[in-house]
Amino acid sequence: MDLNPGQLDALVAIAEHGSFEAAARELHITPSAVSQRVRALEAIAGQVLVSRGAPCRPTPHGERLVRLGRQTRLLYDEASEALGAVTTVELPVAVNADSLTTWFRDVLATAAGWDGTAIRLQVDDQAYSQQLLRSGDVLAAVTSDPEAVQGCSVEPLGALRYVPAAAAAFAG
Structure with missing residues (x-):
């Protein structure tokens, strides 16, 4: 072809x-x-x-x-x-809101120092980010799915722990 x-x-x-x-x-x-x-x-x-x-x-x-x-x-x-x-190379990346507000900020801070590179973020739930990879909307994604999309590889980044919290008036 x-x-x-x-x-x-x-x-x-x-x-x-x-x-x-x-x-x-x-x-x-x-x-x-x-x-x-x-x-x-x-x-x-x-x-x-x-x-x-x-x-x-x-x-x-x-x-x-x-x-x-x-x-x-x-x-x-x-x-x-x-x-x-x-030229500026644009890298479209899917990331979930929780990661964006915590550890992914350090990634963005590092990427800000890359000459000629712009990160275009698409914020979505990690359960849907693989679909964004499949459709070609993004070239990289933070996802909860351990299976790689065809043409991609999986790189474990770690785990995000959720801690339940509530106001005293609500919990009491």
Whole structure:
């Protein structure tokens, strides 16, 4: 399968913005050009990749290519940075609110010192973060599920202990 990066970019933009028109604005091309790129990608894949509704959504096969498109974009950005081009690599990460308010702050403080890198957080319950990985919405996630999503690896980070607490008037 010979995939064109421009076609993958169009598919990713549709997934991120929900319409061909918004994807066209993001890519600075016409909606017709977005449509042509998606049709060409669907011809290569041999199946429908976008459910054309309101909003437009990638099909399950389209979601795989959205993930590939995001990963490809990340690799291109890293290569451009290594070659000296000025760019910011955006890393979309899913994290749960409890982790964000406790230990993940240290991660963000460290990441703030990384030149050319921006962390885009999507805050969601850890039970749903694997779905964000599967759909390609994020490239990394804090999750409670020990099973890796295809194309990903699991790195145990530790455990978060919850301590029950209540106001004296409520507990009494």
